[in-house]
Amino acid sequence: MTAFYNSIEETEGHEVLASVHCPIAARMAVDLGFNYGMVGGSVASLSMLGTPDLMLLTSTELCDLVKRTSQSSTLKIIVDGDAGYGNALNTMRTVVELEMAGATAVTLEDTKLPISYGQTKTKLISPLEQLDKLAAALDARSSDRFGIIARTQVVAGEEIEAVADRVFQYSEAGVDGICLAGVTDPEQLEAISKASAKPKMLITYGKANTLTEENFKSCNVKLLLSGHSPFEASIVAAYKALSALAGKDIPGDELKYGEIIGKYTEKERFDRSIKRYLKISE
Numbered sequence: 001m002t003a004f005y006n007s008i009e010e011t012e013g014h015e016v017l018a019s020v021h022c023p024i025a026a027r028m029a030v031d032l033g034f035n036y037g038m039v040g041g042s043v044a045s046l047s048m049l050g051t052p053d054l055m056l057l058t059s060t061e062l063c064d065l066v067k068r069t070s071q072s073s074t075l076k077i078i079v080d081g082d083a084g085y086g087n088a089l090n091t092m093r094t095v096v097e098l099e100m101a102g103a104t105a106v107t108l109e110d111t112k113l114p115i116s117y118g119q120t121k122t123k124l125i126s127p128l129e130q131l132d133k134l135a136a137a138l139d140a141r142s143s144d145r146f147g148i149i150a151r152t153q154v155v156a157g158e159e160i161e162a163v164a165d166r167v168f169q170y171s172e173a174g175v176d177g178i179c180l181a182g183v184t185d186p187e188q189l190e191a192i193s194k195a196s197a198k199p200k201m202l203i204t205y206g207k208a209n210t211l212t213e214e215n216f217k218s219c220n221v222k223l224l225l226s227g228h229s230p231f232e233a234s235i236v237a238a239y240k241a242l243s244a245l246a247g248k249d250i251p252g253d254e255l256k257y258g259e260i261i262g263k264y265t266e267k268e269r270f271d272r273s274i275k276r277y278l279k280i281s282e
Contacts, residue, residue, distance in 0.1 A: 004147035005176040008199045008222045019228040021047045023072030030073045041080040043231045052265050055114035059085040063097040070102035081106040083113040088133045092140035105147030107179045118279050134173045151179035164195040171196035184209040193219035232257040
């Protein structure tokens, strides 16, 4: 077993990940008692480029943010590596750069990214391609203290057995853990857990679910990310402070993160571009 695997497996209960997007946030997280932090791909894109999460961010830009954040404190940073920023060779470079940047681990998902011409639904790459990308990532790291976590999700309309089969294959490839997005009930988690005893990381995005502490314990859930509320709150607070400086009184109940971020990331312009140039209308 690897050093990263052992450190996660020996964790009592589960660790809640602090979503961080800058050195100050990482230091605050440490001061508040967090051991692990998460640099999300969407948050990285928003904070570095001010754009929606459309894979416009490069791996180099991601690594720059991770370097500044991870080296500012003792917080152990897990990074959303998306799909490795390309094929298996790109994935190798991403792993090398993130490890050099001081990250503790990376999640690598099997989503087909970036979105393709005419693509209207979430698509996954084949398990075979993902297995090769995971093998490349494992070969690329220089130390087993750096964790490789395979990420997959429950796609709408998909049988949970299909998810479990992917998890089994990824686990057998030698990764240190499994990251799951979209799992909301104990039956799903238990079915997937039977496919792999590896430590689990769950991403709930703050959505309603029926999972309990007992479910986490029995299914070996060691890491939990509920979303990126710190970044969202910081955007609302910044808008409120700037409004006050401008002499504009904006009632607190009118400050909605989604509306603010949509406006200032020029979401409508990107939506038009997606329809026009990628022929995606949904």
